[in-house]
Amino acid sequence: MQFDDQVWLVSGASTGIGLEIARALAACGARVALAARSADALQREAAALAARGLQALAVPMDIRSDEAVAAGIARVLDTWGRLDGIANVAGNGGTLSRWCDAPSHGTESMFAVHVLGAERVLRAALPALVRQRRSVVVNFASTVAWVPMPGAAAYSAAKAAVVALSDAWRAELAPLGVDVRVFAPPHTRTEAGLAWPLPLPKVFEPQWVAQAFVQSLRRGAARSVPGGNGALLALQRLSPGLARRIMQRIGFEALRRVEAAA
Ligand SMILES: NC(=O)c1ccc[n+]([C@@H]2O[C@H](COP(=O)([O-])OP(=O)(O)OC[C@H]3O[C@@H](n4cnc5c(N)ncnc54)[C@H](OP(=O)(O)O)[C@@H]3O)[C@@H](O)[C@H]2O)c1
Numbered sequence: 539m540q541f542d543d544q545v546w547l548v549s550g551a552s553t554g555i556g557l558e559i560a561r562a563l564a565a566c567g568a569r570v571a572l573a574a575r576s577a578d579a580l581q582r583e584a585a586a587l588a589a590r591g592l593q594a595l596a597v598p599m600d601i602r603s604d605e606a607v608a609a610g611i612a613r614v615l616d617t618w619g620r621l622d623g624i625a626n627v628a629g630n631g632g633t634l635s636r637w638c639d640a641p642s643h644g645t646e647s648m649f650a651v652h653v654l655g656a657e658r659v660l661r662a663a664l665p666a667l668v669r670q671r672r673s674v675v676v677n678f679a680s681t682v683a684w685v686p687m688p689g690a691a692a693y694s695a696a697k698a699a700v701v702a703l704s705d706a707w708r709a710e711l712a713p714l715g716v717d718v719r720v721f722a723p724p725h726t727r728t729e730a731g732l733a734w735p736l737p738l739p740k741v742f743e744p745q746w747v748a749q750a751f752v753q754s755l756r757r758g759a760a761r762s763v764p765g766g767n768g769a770l771l772a773l774q775r776l777s778p779g780l781a782r783r784i785m786q787r788i789g790f791e792a793l794r795r796v797e798a799a800a
Pocket residue numbers: 549550551552553554555556573574575576577599600601602626627628629630631651655678679680681722723724725726727728729730731732
């Protein structure tokens with residue numbers, strides 16, 4: 539896959555994994571629109587990329603707003619006239635907590651960003667993506683979409699919904715030339731990632747995840763689960779009870795750590 543002259547929109551590009559993905563795509567020659575709510579951070583990064591001779595545009599938007607998303611997509615099209623790809627990265631897992639202790643609107647807010655936000659961006663961008671005849675949309679999931687984790691019930695459910703929608707969109711939109719994919723990062727050293735004290739042997743760097751993302755784009759993988767978590771998904775197919783027990787052990791230990799630190 540060649541990125542030269544392609545136009546990509548990366549949501550969640552003000553920090554963390556989305557920021558590193560925006561940098562990686564720009565370094566590959568793509569023109570990159572950086573989207574998130576933090577306008578100053580986006581402007582700073584777009585200026586830093588431009589200073590390196592790369593093409594970047596800050597597109598502040600809250601993906602929970604129809605108007606903001608429509609205006610952001612229109613800005614990208616006014617600037618560059620096309621849209622070849624979207625990385626729907628925006629969102630984070632919040633704080634781990636038992637479902638009965640979580641705020642009553644917790645599930646609703648998780649779905650508002652991860653599920654409805656990604657859907658809103660796709661809906662607004664779809665005419666441009668179809669016009670391009672060959673375009674890619676990558677929605678960000680997590681291993682817990684397939685093996686839900688105690689302490690993150692709403693997040694697990696939201697990511698499961700992202701996977702289900704993506705699989706259905708993939709089938710429906712393929713004839714229109716829009717290739718919908720899913721990418722599930724491993725446990726990553728970002729502010730959101732470190733808020734979950736998971737008992738795992740390794741925390742991946744966001745730069746590593748961004749490179750894995752670019753490689754998955756080049757491979758054309760419909761579903762990419764880098765960093766070893768594919769093994770858990772394989773185990774889930776062979777022995778769902780064992781995979782569930784492993785994830786429960788991870789979730790309850792992380793919850794114990796959060797509660798001990800409180
Ligand atoms: N880190 C991990 O270990 C891990 C593991 C598996 C999956 N993931 C997934 O990977 C993605 C990125 O995670 P991360 O760790 O990089 O998170 P992060 O560091 O918290 O970054 C989240 C990004 O999303 C943006 N965002 C949040 N709400 C938004 C909204 N309403 N509208 C627009 N932008 C919004 C934030 O920017 P503003 O605050 O400026 O809006 C920020 O740029 C998420 O989908 C997460 O669920 C992460």
